[in-house]
Amino acid sequence: MKTTYRRAMISLFSVLMVIVLVPGAMAEKPKGEYGKRSKYGQEMDSAARILKHGEALHLSDQQRKDLKAMSIDFKKKKIRLKADIAIAELEMGELVYAENLSEDKLFAKVEERGKLKTTLMKEEVRVKLAARKVLTKEQRSQMHKQMAGAGAHRKGKPGLPHKKMQGHPK
DSSP, rough: HHHHHHHHHHHHHHHHHHHHHHHHHHHHOTTTTTTBBBBTTTTTTTTHHHHHTTHTTOOOOHHHHHHHHHHHHHHHHHHHHHHHHHHHHHHHHHHHHHHSSHHHHHHHHHHHHHHHHHHHHHHHHHHHHHHHHSOOHHHHHHHHHHHHHHHGGSSSSSOOOOTTTTTTTO
């Protein structure tokens, strides 16, 4: 009798642990890990990242002003685009669950969402390129060294660049 009770308690405890622990373990990791977030948890654009390293790069007042303006402009565009993407996704959901499903309307909404995401990616690249132009050749070189060195903590592979970096800037 005691062994049956003990087994039942162990089984119940095991099931409760699975219910409590599995959802947390399967939770999605936040986007932009590995230093792409500011201390307040917001995603950082290229201009904001350069500003963060401003002291080490010896940025001039004009460079700081230009980078700050780029960063704010990009954040405004990003907020608008993300809102438009979210609206398009809601509208796609409405179309999917509509009584008379229209493939043409649904595919048009998918295209719209794709174009908005492409526009957002293009804006990210535009800011990255514009921020690079603000820096001198020496500052770009110093920034690259800092970013490559920052990769030392990633997965025990010192000096590897960020996973999104492609190739070595020349």
